[in-house]
Amino acid sequence: MPQTFGEKILYILQNYGMTFLRGAGVTMLIAVVSTFIGCIIGFLVGIVQTIPTDRSKNPVKWALLGLVRIILNIYVEVFRGTPMMVQAMFIYYGAAMLFHINMDMWTAAFFIVSINTGAYMAETVRGGILSIDSGQTEGAKAIGMNHFQTMVHVVLPQALRNIMPQIGNNLIINIKDTCVLTVIGTVELFYSSKSVAGAYYWYFESFTIAMVVYFILTFLCSRLLRLLESKMDGPESYDLATSDTLAHTSGMTRFSEDPDKDPKVDRFFSTRGDM
Amino acid sequence: MEDHVLEVRHLGKTFGKNVVLRDIDFTVNTGDVTCIIGASGSGKSTLLRCINLLETPTCGEILHHGRSIMDKGFNPSKYRAKVGMVFQSFNLFNNMTVLQNCMIGLTKVLGVKKETAKKTAMFYLEKVGMAPYIHVKPRQISGGQKQRVAIARALAMEPEVLLFDEPTSALDPQMVGEVLEVMRTLAKEGLTMLVVTHEMAFARDVSSHVVFMADGVICEEGTPQQIFEAPQHERTREFLQRFRNN
Numbered sequence A: 001m002p003q004t005f006g007e008k009i010l011y012i013l014q015n016y017g018m019t020f021l022r023g024a025g026v027t028m029l030i031a032v033v034s035t036f037i038g039c040i041i042g043f044l045v046g047i048v049q050t051i052p053t054d055r056s057k058n059p060v061k062w063a064l065l066g067l068v069r070i071i072l073n074i075y076v077e078v079f080r081g082t083p084m085m086v087q088a089m090f091i092y093y094g095a096a097m098l099f100h101i102n103m104d105m106w107t108a109a110f111f112i113v114s115i116n117t118g119a120y121m122a123e124t125v126r127g128g129i130l131s132i133d134s135g136q137t138e139g140a141k142a143i144g145m146n147h148f149q150t151m152v153h154v155v156l157p158q159a160l161r162n163i164m165p166q167i168g169n170n171l172i173i174n175i176k177d178t179c180v181l182t183v184i185g186t187v188e189l190f191y192s193s194k195s196v197a198g199a200y201y202w203y204f205e206s207f208t209i210a211m212v213v214y215f216i217l218t219f220l221c222s223r224l225l226r227l228l229e230s231k232m233d234g235p236e237s238y239d240l241a242t243s244d245t246l247a248h249t250s251g252m253t254r255f256s257e258d259p260d261k262d263p264k265v266d267r268f269f270s271t272r273g274d275m
Numbered sequence B: 001m002e003d004h005v006l007e008v009r010h011l012g013k014t015f016g017k018n019v020v021l022r023d024i025d026f027t028v029n030t031g032d033v034t035c036i037i038g039a040s041g042s043g044k045s046t047l048l049r050c051i052n053l054l055e056t057p058t059c060g061e062i063l064h065h066g067r068s069i070m071d072k073g074f075n076p077s078k079y080r081a082k083v084g085m086v087f088q089s090f091n092l093f094n095n096m097t098v099l100q101n102c103m104i105g106l107t108k109v110l111g112v113k114k115e116t117a118k119k120t121a122m123f124y125l126e127k128v129g130m131a132p133y134i135h136v137k138p139r140q141i142s143g144g145q146k147q148r149v150a151i152a153r154a155l156a157m158e159p160e161v162l163l164f165d166e167p168t169s170a171l172d173p174q175m176v177g178e179v180l181e182v183m184r185t186l187a188k189e190g191l192t193m194l195v196v197t198h199e200m201a202f203a204r205d206v207s208s209h210v211v212f213m214a215d216g217v218i219c220e221e222g223t224p225q226q227i228f229e230a231p232q233h234e235r236t237r238e239f240l241q242r243f244r245n246n
Ligand SMILES: Nc1ncnc2c1ncn2[C@@H]1O[C@H](COP(=O)(O)OP(=O)(O)OP(=O)(O)O)[C@@H](O)[C@H]1O
Pocket: B015, B018, B020, B038, B039, B040, B041, B042, B043, B044, B045, B046, B047, B166
């Protein structure tokens, strides 16, 4: 039997490497899928929260939206305000007790993490939408776009870009927090580590491996998201096909210090001067 | 009979208790270049925003070819596609390239095919001298260039009338010239324009009609000669005097 720390680690990796890998796979699958679904929920809630309504113009729409918003607010507050571990127990056993639904482990896991992420993302998306300068909306309206078109083509793409760091944050939190799903029996990375640890009473060694694997997962994800962000921004510099004929004065080419040398500037200042 | 593109009739606008516009009355005919001048806070922007329905007028009427734009069932999106607006702060879509900015209204609002929209957009971008920048994002160009793209975006919709709200006020002096140059060309080509501006030389040389506003009312209006050479009102004289002294 291995004696030293290093030997034990090696032994675990050789015999239980697959267990850890499978655990990491489950963790990633739940985290990625649930973050994605959570974002969709968050966007839907955030969009509903920011639909403009005018009570005097359309009272029915106003009342209906008001009601929907109250329900959505309750959802957001409840799920943000309670621990995910408790929610997991509540939903998993509640569904069985009250509705006689026996959720399988996967459904329960995706459902709980998604709905949780959605509650956080809802506020993030709402903030993201509100942070877009009203000039963007007015520019869109001025060429005849309606609210829906303005949101889809102008506001949401910019809001999405602005909240990318928050989405990344949520993904990383989800990678770590799926470990609370052990309470409903989801065999993810934490669960796997615990079972290996329990088999030999090698807690320190087993969780050292878990630490490293969790860190690799989160670090990779955060780097990948950075890459995605810079991809969304596009290139910083550009080449021009030909020159801008009107840009004598706009700093793209040297602005002539002497206004007499630039006929356009000259004409402009002289018309102004003889007022 | 002359074709009135826009008729503003006894228009009033209040924000809470603050009366910003009172009994505004004027007409824009096809081919007119109307300049609105007046001191800061006199309600010029609010007037343009009412005309484009970015604000809801409190009272009075705005008629578009004789039809009230405040009627129930009036489609503001269709109307705005015909009445373009250029803003002081450009308001280009930051998530799109210069070309996409000029195409989006054509494809999404007017339902024009992509290739046709691209041709139209390119035509107007060339007109404002921004064709070399089509694949660039707004954050990568100067203020004057942004404003020229914003003008091209509005023109691409081929509007009946184009509203300008102080199009050069957010620009460095060197960039004002290039934007005014474009606007002069458009005026010469017969585009109907309604321009709020502090550029008195532009108002005097280019417009066919000048409206002077003070404290939310039209104080005086007339031809540029009447307003700039023989102003009737003390307020107008005072206002113009300040510009002469600058
Ligand atoms: N949304 C608003 N709510 C309340 N008051 C407003 C609002 N918008 C404008 N006002 C007020 O209306 C008045 C006229 O504003 P407006 O922007 O139309 O003036 P302006 O003539 O365009 O001035 P400037 O030359 O500085 O642009 C100002 O006193 C302003 O405080």
